[in-house]
Amino acid sequence: MDSTITAPAPLQGDTAALRRLYFVRFAFAAAWAALLFATARTLSPLSATLLVSYPLFDVACAVVDIRSAKANRGPVRGLYANIALSTLASAGLVAAAASGIPAVLRVWGAWAVTAGLVQLVIGVLRRGRGMAGQWPMILSGAISVLAGASFAAQADMADASLSALAGYAFLGGVFFLVSALRLMRAESTG
Template sequence: MPSQKPDTLAQASNTWLKSYYFVRFAVSAAWVALAFTVARTMPPLAAIMLVAYPAWDALANFLDAQRTGGLSRNKSQLLNFVISALTTLAVAVALTRSMNTVLAVYGVWAVLSGVFQLITAVRRWKTNGAQWAMILSGAQSALAGLFFVKMAGGIEDIGITNVAPYAAFGAFYFLVSAVWLTVSDILRKSPRTAS
């Protein structure tokens, strides 16, 4: 009986992660769809969405950490929560200056949150497996952030559609992670069913 406990805990953790990844995919996909359609011609909506995106990331990291042992046991998510909350405020201030400033703030945030996401995924690989998509997502986020900072220093017009592809890749990786965990769980259970 005690030998089944770690397996039961891992299964409960995977159940949470699958739901979490699917929800993050849905929210990001909806954000991207709005960014490419309605928000691109409605600056007030775009501004609200640009502030809401890091705020949602902060909330999501907080909830995920709470469900998996708390912020004190998940230092990378604690840092991600803090940096995303600060980014929310920084974006609100940057909107009063220019979209280039907003993009620069997003760039710094993408680098830092990408690194923290990568660390979280590496740590989770031991307990949950199937984290390669989250590792790729974290690395790509950091690279995209550097690109944002460079683009922010340019002279071209910047808008919410410059940020939307970044969110779209995030949505894709969350979906892949959710599906991969689902398939892994099915494959893990099938030998037991057969025996």
């Protein structure tokens, strides 16, 4: 993880690109959660496709985020870690979908814990660089760690379902929306 705390303050384009990315992430999470919630009781081909697509979308967003951060001399190591974790999660979810909902919950839980830790660190580093809108990302990362542990615990329950994953994704999307709005406010006052 990048420990550079003395990096220059983010440029206007950096926060604008991040704000747009956060709005896109909110829209995707909301739509994805609605679709998964509608199919949450069984592990169908549609729900399996949705499960694998979410971490792949996360990879694509991290790539966009890296391009913006590099252009503005920002830290990117945590984003590379996120790409690796999300890629592994997608592969793990492909395998887990063949085994059933409990296996999916375990893989998703492990991904939520590790990705949450990375998001927490990235948010703290960006906050340290003076970038606005990071408190929701920090809180979201911490909640992700706790949620991931609960998914693993739910996997052992007789009535395990994917509905908690839909709620998790939607809540994560709301945190992206709040961060986007905070960045927009910071841009207008900055």
